[in-house]
Amino acid sequence: MSKRSTIQELIDHLRMEIDQLAPGDRLSSSRELIDRYGISPATVSRAIARLAAEGAVVTRPGSGTFVAPRRTAPHDGVADTSWQSVTLAGRDTGPVPAGRLLDEPHRDAITMAGGYLHRSLRPDSALVAAMRRAAGRPDAWDRAPTAGLASLRAVFARLAGGAVTPEDVLVTSGGQSALSIVFRAIIPPGSPVLMESPTYPGALAAARAAGLRPVPVPMDADGVRLELLAEAFARTGARLLYCQPALHNPTGAVLAADRRRQLIDVARAVDAFVVEDDFARLLGHGGTPPPALVADDHEGTVIYLTSLTKPAAPSLRIGALIARGPVMARLRAIRHVDDFFVARPLQEAAVELLSTPAWERHQSSLANALRERCATLAAELTRRLPDWSTRLPNAGLHLWVSLPAALGNPSELADAARTRGVVVSSGDDFYPAEPQGPYLRLSFAAAELTDLAEGVRRLSAAAHDLAHRG
Numbered sequence: 001m002s003k004r005s006t007i008q009e010l011i012d013h014l015r016m017e018i019d020q021l022a023p024g025d026r027l028s029s030s031r032e033l034i035d036r037y038g039i040s041p042a043t044v045s046r047a048i049a050r051l052a053a054e055g056a057v058v059t060r061p062g063s064g065t066f067v068a069p070r071r072t073a074p075h076d077g078v079a080d081t082s083w084q085s086v087t088l089a090g091r092d093t094g095p096v097p098a099g100r101l102l103d104e105p106h107r108d109a110i111t112m113a114g115g116y117l118h119r120s121l122r123p124d125s126a127l128v129a130a131m132r133r134a135a136g137r138p139d140a141w142d143r144a145p146t147a148g149l150a151s152l153r154a155v156f157a158r159l160a161g162g163a164v165t166p167e168d169v170l171v172t173s174g175g176q177s178a179l180s181i182v183f184r185a186i187i188p189p190g191s192p193v194l195m196e197s198p199t200y201p202g203a204l205a206a207a208r209a210a211g212l213r214p215v216p217v218p219m220d221a222d223g224v225r226l227e228l229l230a231e232a233f234a235r236t237g238a239r240l241l242y243c244q245p246a247l248h249n250p251t252g253a254v255l256a257a258d259r260r261r262q263l264i265d266v267a268r269a270v271d272a273f274v275v276e277d278d279f280a281r282l283l284g285h286g287g288t289p290p291p292a293l294v295a296d297d298h299e300g301t302v303i304y305l306t307s308l309t310k311p312a313a314p315s316l317r318i319g320a321l322i323a324r325g326p327v328m329a330r331l332r333a334i335r336h337v338d339d340f341f342v343a344r345p346l347q348e349a350a351v352e353l354l355s356t357p358a359w360e361r362h363q364s365s366l367a368n369a370l371r372e373r374c375a376t377l378a379a380e381l382t383r384r385l386p387d388w389s390t391r392l393p394n395a396g397l398h399l400w401v402s403l404p405a406a407l408g409n410p411s412e413l414a415d416a417a418r419t420r421g422v423v424v425s426s427g428d429d430f431y432p433a434e435p436q437g438p439y440l441r442l443s444f445a446a447a448e449l450t451d452l453a454e455g456v457r458r459l460s461a462a463a464h465d466l467a468h469r470g
Helices: 006-019 030-037 041-054 098-102 124-135 150-160 174-185 201-209 226-236 257-269 326-339 344-354 357-384 410-419 449-467
Strands: 057-060 064-067 169-172 192-197 213-220 240-243 273-277 302-307 319-322 398-402 439-443
Touching: 006 030, 006 041, 030 041, 041 057, 124 344, 124 357, 150 169, 150 302, 150 319, 150 344, 169 174, 169 326, 174 201, 174 273, 174 302, 174 319, 174 326, 192 201, 192 226, 201 213, 213 226, 226 257, 257 273, 344 357, 357 398, 357 449, 410 439, 410 449
Parallel strands: 192 213, 192 240, 240 273, 273 302
Antiparallel strands: 057 064, 169 319, 302 319, 398 439
16 A cells, blocks of 8 residues: 555455454454554554544444444435434423424314414404514614513513513514423423413424423313312422413313402412413403412412414514513523524514504404304214313314213314315313323314304214224
8 A cells, every 4th residue: 555545445454354254243453453454553543533424333442343234325315314313312292292383284274273364354464564564663673672662661661560670571483482492491401391281382392392390280170170289299399380270271260250360379388389370361362361370479470371373374473571580581581592582574564463453353244253163163063072071161263072981082083074175173182191082173263254164074983983893
């Protein structure tokens, strides 16, 4: 070998040797290579290191160098990514992947799943006008403050009520981003987090992605059961509760008035935080929602989150966190690491939208439409599936439907419904642990009003298929 190309020539010789061996076979030893080619130990080490970096060989100190497993070309253009299962082990997001929350149904299917308004319910014209005005501002493309525009923070402070001020508000990229920030900022990975059972799957996904351990706390018709909440705090040492007191997703329950202060007192007694998810405050059916817990909290126990996404449009990714005390510094720090700030044109558009008469008209018409759709879906269920039971909520986008025990697994029913062309949510996805019964969550806001009856007909056919299979 020439000195100039010694390393490359050795690599070429070793590649020919590798081609003649099977994966796992041992290559010639360093001593054998030194004697065979009259080269230095350093040359051999560098050549082996190059081949190892390419993935051609595997070195095992004390044992030698071995041929690495072959990397075959993908068949039909599909890459082999099975190696990732090993690398990702130990970082589980739980049995309800966040991606399922945004599954796209077939274009011919009727969707009664998901948490966004049908296009016919959205204020698209007002949004377009607001975005046009916002984008035309001279400072529209300047950097926004990390905490959010002062004018938008003032809107969220008024929405929460009580003594909340704009300084207590952190603007986020929607409610899901707010959940992710909270679960990563407050308690360390591996910690328990108490959650109503059932609960919002997006919260379960965010908690598990943060490395937390969701612990279920049972509910009744008036919200979370406080005696079991106190016991859960005592048994687990948890310092965080996630709850939805104004309107619970998926059940539609509202926390009873006599439990509101008690809930805060139970958490305060163990120096725990309460995360209040107030997603439905702007999704009422005509009534007045109860005050936010944070409005009556003067000790910084409650961390409040809400969003404009659900009452407006999926791509208006604007939400807010409200907190008092040192915890706000933690929340802002996580937001700064994530993405610095929410895009200024989107914030400006949100302010424009909420400050026009068009928003008030939208809120009024949306309340009427949601009430009508809710009643329509419930009536169709009663007509076609009288042994299924539900309770009409005062706000929100869904019905929580209890199924007959004889029907079996709700996930199987959801799969059967999809084959019939209607998409529904299995109740099993809403539980932090074992389901407490067979349920479905049905959205009355994700489809056209005229499609709800046909959706129930298809669902009824799917239930018939499941009951008479075999």
